[in-house]
Amino acid sequence: MTKILSDVLSNQQLTGHDESHIIWLDDCTGIHQQALPAWKAMSEEAKLAGFDLKIASGYRGFDRQLTIWNRKFSGQQAIKNQQGEILDINTMTEHEIVKSILYFSALPGASRHHWGSDIDIYAKNLLPDNQKLQLEPWEFAENGPFYSLSQWLTDNASRFDFYFPYDKFRGGVAIEPWHLSYWPIAKYAEEILTIACIKSVLSNAKILGKNEIMLELSNIYRSYIQNVGSIHYG
Numbered sequence: 001m002t003k004i005l006s007d008v009l010s011n012q013q014l015t016g017h018d019e020s021h022i023i024w025l026d027d028c029t030g031i032h033q034q035a036l037p038a039w040k041a042m043s044e045e046a047k048l049a050g051f052d053l054k055i056a057s058g059y060r061g062f063d064r065q066l067t068i069w070n071r072k073f074s075g076q077q078a079i080k081n082q083q084g085e086i087l088d089i090n091t092m093t094e095h096e097i098v099k100s101i102l103y104f105s106a107l108p109g110a111s112r113h114h115w116g117s118d119i120d121i122y123a124k125n126l127l128p129d130n131q132k133l134q135l136e137p138w139e140f141a142e143n144g145p146f147y148s149l150s151q152w153l154t155d156n157a158s159r160f161d162f163y164f165p166y167d168k169f170r171g172g173v174a175i176e177p178w179h180l181s182y183w184p185i186a187k188y189a190e191e192i193l194t195i196a197c198i199k200s201v202l203s204n205a206k207i208l209g210k211n212e213i214m215l216e217l218s219n220i221y222r223s224y225i226q227n228v229g230s231i232h233y234g
């Protein structure tokens with residue numbers, strides 16, 4: 001990377017409050033403009049290997065993540081446990097609800113999808129006609145439709161500076177074999193996203209469970225935000 005790092009992301013962009021770093025590939029799919037050449041190069045090579053790569057979810061702003069969070073916290077949207085069963089939030093403490101949401105969904109302001117460096121991907125040509133994309137681990141595991149894609153990405157993504165931050169369960173966020181991160185941007189974002197920075201955006205937000213989140217913020221930061229994989233160049 002020859003780019004000056006401070007050009008990569010501002011604080012506002014880091015926390016999903018400014019999307020001027022994003023290039024839109026269609027109405028709802030955006031990616032950091034500096035990640036676009038690598039994404040294009042990887043897509044072209046994947047095509048030669050037989051994979052029609054698509055981004056299921058790229059950039060997501062703070063408000064969108066806040067809506068997801070509040071819908072889950074209030075019970076409007078189901079929260080599942082690690083076995084995929086729907087939880088009854090009426091029997092749970094706020095502490096338990098926050099932890100359960102964080103297993104699958106990021107804290108608003110701390111989502112890697114704010115950065116534009118992170119994308120959830122799949123191969124369109126491998127999705128069976130009668131099947132809806134779920135983004136669940138079985139789809140990328142042996143016997144799943146995207147198993148060959150998973151293997152190809154494991155072998156090739158790092159050549160394009162992409163890697164899997166959620167390659168395995170580390171006690172925080174669930175395994176996400178579809179979630180790729182573009183290292184030159186993500187590395188920088190990880191460095192500048194401090195607890196103080198998250199605290200300041202959440203203190204002004206209408207987020208449910210705010211007291212519990214603030215109380216637990218250093219634990220959340222350690223277990224769900226910093227607790228991720230890194231790039232391994234082959």
Ligand SMILES: [Zn+2]
Pocket residue numbers: 057113118119120176179
């Ligand atoms: Zn993702």
